[in-house]
Amino acid sequence: VNDRRLLAGVFEEELGFDNPLPIYRAIDKLDKIGVEGVRRELERLGLSGSIVERIMEIISWRGRPGEVLESVRRGYGSNEKVREALDHLEEMLSLADDKRVELDMSLVRGLDYYTGPILEVVLDEPRIGSVAGGGRYDGLVGMFVGREIPATGVSIGIERIIDAGLELGVYSLDVKTVAQVAVVVLDRRYYRYAWAAARLLRRGGLNVRIDLSRASGQVQRRKASRLGIPVLAFVGAKEAEGGFLTLYSAAKGERVAVPL
Template sequence: MSKEFKPPRGFRDFPPEIMILRKNLISRLENVFKRYGFDPLDTPAVEYWETLSGKYGEEAENRLIWRFKDPWSDKDYALRYDLTVPLARFISSHLDIQMPFKRYQIGPVWRHEEPQKGRYREFYQCDADIVGSPYPEADAEMINLIIDAVKSLGFESGFEVKINDRRLLSGIFEQELNIKSPLTIYRIIDKLDKIGIDNVRKELSEKLNKDVVEKIVSLINMKGKPDEILENIDKSFGKNVLVKNAYNHLNEMLELVNNKDKVVVDLSLVRGLDYYTGPIYEVVLKEPKIGSISGGGRYDNLAGIFSGKQLPATGGSIGIERIIDAGLELGIYNLDKKTYTDIQLIFIGQDAFRYAWNVANLLRSNGYNVKIDLNRSKEDQQRKKANKLNIPLFIFIGKKEEETKSVTIYNTKTNERINVNLSDIIDKIRNLI
């Protein structure tokens, strides 16, 4: 028995029907990004290790980033972990670029995750970021863009946008609860959906006294309509400067958000990455339970790490892998489209091949996607292959068609069969596809 060769664990092949769906969805996202005035950018898959080191937190640096040494130069490299740090590196060497700089980027990233449903070791991120604006308008535009993007992918309802602000957390944790290392606490809270509140309480208890733990648990249980939650926070902690700044920023931002009915304030939302400095958000589906499908926030200090010049920035990412998994499960998407081919040329007898070949050239020159058999197969075999691919139109060509300079068109959806002069074929097909 021959050995079966598979991709490594957490990596996948994508057959044509999956790729067609992926490209369709990515095209929808690009249209939304462009509608908001974002332009494309690309960066390398490989970065110097020092570029990524110290930007994401201990877990990412010690376990999740794919790091390797170049055997020829002995330099340390890494596969990119996200698209945000490479953007910050790019900006640091292009400080003359017009601000605010609005870019989108779509490409694969790599993380040494434990593979499971909706979680892979190689996956695509679809990012949009605004660099150069410190104002709530930029954060509001990002949330509006993300909501429009999710809707464009077919999720008109059944999702919510959870928001919070790192300054709320910092003000309460550091100044009100005297927690010296809040990032460590954020990382524990960030695991809430994975391990549950009891295990979060247990891990917090290993680092903090019981009274502080219960205050944190009470805090992260606060979730609801923005007006109500923010007013409660302001009443309890409004004298704290960081909390007040966050409160004002979030209120200004929310005034500009178009779909407020989709938005909730959730104080358990912390986002695990170290570089966030202000508003943060995630988009989650109510069903299926696969985690967030989008996330992001403000990171005003990241570009300054590379350039020494502080550049305010905000942005978000959409996870196309989870979107596809959820859409297939919910029946929003299907894999019926197995080819881009519009027309299958079916020649009856090898003598008709040359005429069929010329018809294929004519159709392609007019913008149609055409397959023609290259294995000298019999008519029934050509038809069988085309049926498996759900190709919408068949064009039959035999001796009779060649003699009369015509073709026979068969519409697989309506079962209609018509004979058309070759001179009229383009006009006729235009009405069928």
């Protein structure tokens, strides 16, 4: 994660830039052209060697968010943009509380409409670049309606995720679904119970499919059969009222009641 205001404030304090967009676009190429490539891009913008080196140092700051943010606050906390970004990021990260999140000052997202927090999602392996990315853009929607509308968006690289999954053996193109259990809802009144049951099964480590079309129980069973899902979990009046699921193994032809 990063924040456009954080970058803008640091560049403003360090280098006196009030329009850093050309610099952002150069930094955004880091994964593709490497450190030396970015250095050459910055030099082509007419920046002096000392400024280029300072920019390269700033974008090397990366690590656990708390440590990086505290360092930035000590050095640049008097800048209004930096303060806004720090307060926003600290609140956002306290809600996420995920040890896998890093703050990376080289993350800029090259498009010029971002106004606040920005993010990219990467895999440890395979190293194929970001598989998702986006951020906050308060001014974009307002261009069409004449007023500022807060907005956040994230795009997902479906093809990259598929390629990574195939390489890691997470799934195979020969398999129709990864679902191990299909929740079959026999009575629409009990969809809430069915969703809760599916959530519990997923927490137990199972891949669970639940039909979103609210089709009949017979249609749901046929879909599960075509997909080759080995276990059906039936939800009807007796299951919902009794607090259990009826599990059916297609291979064994056996049924068993499992309490939730």
